[in-house]
Each structure stands twice: as structure tokens, then as C-alpha cells.
Amino acid sequence: MPMATLYMKLGNGSIPATKPGKRYCLYQDELDKWLETNRKNPVPLTAEEENAAILAGNKRKPNPLNW
Numbered sequence: 001m002p003m004a005t006l007y008m009k010l011g012n013g014s015i016p017a018t019k020p021g022k023r024y025c026l027y028q029d030e031l032d033k034w035l036e037t038n039r040k041n042p043v044p045l046t047a048e049e050e051n052a053a054i055l056a057g058n059k060r061k062p063n064p065l066n067w
């Protein structure tokens with residue numbers, strides 16, 4: 001990323017940072033969290049996470065007559 005783009009994103013607040021004086025302070029945990037949420041290719045889910053997401057997204061109850 002070009003330095004001008006970095007400073008623009010720091011200035012408008014899209015990258016989490018603090019500026020106590022002339023310099024920006026970037027915290028590792030905040031930067032890692034920001035990178036994970038703004039990732040273009042998401043990290044693939046594990047099988048357990050995928051099953052939980054499928055079960056959470058299922059809104060219909062099964063019809064007891066078809067059991």
C-alpha cells in the first residue's frame with residue numbers, strides 16, 4: 001500500500017490508530033482485528049463452524065407429519 005494511501009486511511013479513521021502527537025500509534029491487536037474483518041478472501045470455516053452456521057440459518061421447523 002502506498003504511504004499516501006496509508007496516511008489517508010489513518011486520517012479518516014478507516015484504519016484503527018491513535019495520534020497522541022505528530023505520530024500515529026498502531027496497536028497490534030486492533031490492527032489484526034481490522035485486517036480479519038476487512039479481508040477480501042475470508043478464512044475457510046472449520047466443519048464445526050460450518051455446521052453451526054447452517055443450523056443457525058435454518059428458520060423452518062420440520063413438519064412432524066413427514067417424520
